[in-house]
Amino acid sequence: MNKESRLKARVNQKLTETGERDRLKELLRAKLTECGWEDQMKAQCKEVIKEKGLEHVTVEDIVLEVTPKGRALVPDSVKKELLQRIRAFLTQHVS
Amino acid sequence: MKMEEKPLSGPDNTRLEALIQDIYSELVEDACLGLCFEVHRAVKQGYFFLDETDQDSIKEFEIVDQPGVDIFGQVFNQWKNKECECPNCKRLIAASRFAPHLEKCLGMGRNSSRIANRRLASNNNISKSESDQEDNDDLNDNDWSYGAEKKAKKRKSDKNQNSPRRSKSLKHKNGELGTSISLDPYKYNYNAGISFESLGPNEVRSLLTTQCGVISEHTKKMCTRSHRCPQHTDDQRRAIRLRLLGPSVPTLPDADVEGDSFDVPDGQALLSCLQWEDSPDISPTDSASSKASTNHSDSRRPKKKKSALSMNSGGGGVNLTGVIGSSAQSNISLSTKKKKPKTAAPSVSSIYDELN
Numbered sequence: 001m002n003k004e005s006r007l008k009a010r011v012n013q014k015l016t017e018t019g020e021r022d023r024l025k026e027l028l029r030a031k032l033t034e035c036g037w038e039d040q041m042k043a044q045c046k047e048v049i050k051e052k053g054l055e056h057v058t059v060e061d062i063v064l065e066v067t068p069k070g071r072a073l074v075p076d077s078v079k080k081e082l083l084q085r086i087r088a089f090l091t092q093h094v095s
Numbered sequence: 096m097k098m099e100e101k102p103l104s105g106p107d108n109t110r111l112e113a114l115i116q117d118i119y120s121e122l123v124e125d126a127c128l129g130l131c132f133e134v135h136r137a138v139k140q141g142y143f144f145l146d147e148t149d150q151d152s153i154k155e156f157e158i159v160d161q162p163g164v165d166i167f168g169q170v171f172n173q174w175k176n177k178e179c180e181c182p183n184c185k186r187l188i189a190a191s192r193f194a195p196h197l198e199k200c201l202g203m204g205r206n207s208s209r210i211a212n213r214r215l216a217s218n219n220n221i222s223k224s225e226s227d228q229e230d231n232d233d234l235n236d237n238d239w240s241y242g243a244e245k246k247a248k249k250r251k252s253d254k255n256q257n258s259p260r261r262s263k264s265l266k267h268k269n270g271e272l273g274t275s276i277s278l279d280p281y282k283y284n285y286n287a288g289i290s291f292e293s294l295g296p297n298e299v300r301s302l303l304t305t306q307c308g309v310i311s312e313h314t315k316k317m318c319t320r321s322h323r324c325p326q327h328t329d330d331q332r333r334a335i336r337l338r339l340l341g342p343s344v345p346t347l348p349d350a351d352v353e354g355d356s357f358d359v360p361d362g363q364a365l366l367s368c369l370q371w372e373d374s375p376d377i378s379p380t381d382s383a384s385s386k387a388s389t390n391h392s393d394s395r396r397p398k399k400k401k402s403a404l405s406m407n408s409g410g411g412g413v414n415l416t417g418v419i420g421s422s423a424q425s426n427i428s429l430s431t432k433k434k435k436p437k438t439a440a441p442s443v444s445s446i447y448d449e450l451n
Contacts, residue, residue, distance in 0.1 A: 004110070042130075046143075046144075049138055057138060062134060066127065066215055070125070071123055071127065087115050
């Protein structure tokens with residue numbers, strides 16, 4: 001486990017150092033907006049807000065309700081592409 | 096929900112894949128969280144529900160999808176076949192032609208002023224050429240009205256009048272500038288001359304050596320064409336030079352032998368004739384310095400000077416090119432240098448006699 005976590009830490013560090021993490025984030029955001037995922041998510045949020053009431057809704061409420069759906073709503077193509085990029089990065093930078 | 100518990104004993108590939116999955120999950124959660132924060136902020140700030148209006152407005156601005164109509168519900172060429180009444184000329188004009196028609200009708204706009212200028216120029220040309228044919232100076236006073244009338248009636252005959260053949264028959268007119276213009280009726284050539292009154296004597300001299308210089312009766316301007324311009328005869332050119340340069344042309348030097356001084360200018364004139372192109376450069380300076388002396392010679396020997404000048408003019412007239420002007424200038428330059436070779440003089444004078 002230690003090794004695992006160390007490996008993970010190393011990988012994360014590498015991602016951040018090279019700026020790949022930010023690039024991946026941007027890429028993901030762009031792709032999700034393109035495919036309409038963002039609009040779907042906003043609709044979900046609206047429902048939650050209407051449910052909880054506009055005045056008293058909190059961040060936690062929204063997060064708890066919306067994140068799992070978000071994770072599920074990501075289209076397969078986007079997921080595949082992202083995995084591809086991560087894999088490429090890892091094979092390139094980590095032995 | 097991070098999948099960190101993976102068997103260590105598994106192959107690296109699995110671990111790698113797991114790692115990849117982890118990283119991917121992290122990224123997706125990041126995105127979701129970011130979105131949630133945005134939404135929550137929008138809700139709390141009050142701008143989250145701004146794009147939702149009431150049902151009536153939504154219906155009103157719904158996208159229209161019918162054939163023959165654009166998305167706003169408007170018909171495409173609804174106004175194409177309609178006609179509008181022009182407020183200026185009270186005519187019914189098609190809608191698509193209305194704007195250009197207005198531009199011309201009101202006389203405002205770049206193109207309409209250009210057309211008007213061109214028309215004015217051609218009017219001037221045509222009216223001038225027509226007054227030439229009159230051969231009557233009395234009618235020059237009525238130039239404007241008469242020319243306009245003629246132009247209105249005889250549009251087609253104007254075209255033939257401007258052909259080269261026609262201009263030759265009008266050549267005998269007395270220094271008319273109009274014929275030269277009539278060759279180019281539709282260009283802005285009506286101002287092709289120079290007003291000689293505004294020029295100094297030096298400029299006049301230099302002009303006359305290079306240009307025809309005949310003064311038009313109508314415009315009082317000198318012809319700027321070459322010495323061989325077909326509109327004016329050599330007689331005219333000679334007359335103009337006499338008129339303009341006569342009083343100040345110093346043919347004779349101040350003192351010296353009387354008889355020889357008569358011939359010397361001619362000899363020099365003949366020499367300078369051969370190189371007459373250079374004389375304009377010499378003349379201004381020479382004439383400026385020698386003007387006083389020339390005036391002296393004028394008073395002392397008026398007769399000889401006149402005959403000499405006429406001889407020069409005669410010779411120059413026959414030679415056609417700017418000999419007259421150049422000979423005048425060479426005479427001027429002569430007066431500054433008093434003693435000249437006189438051997439060539441007799442032969443030269445005989446040549447001149449022949450020419451005359």
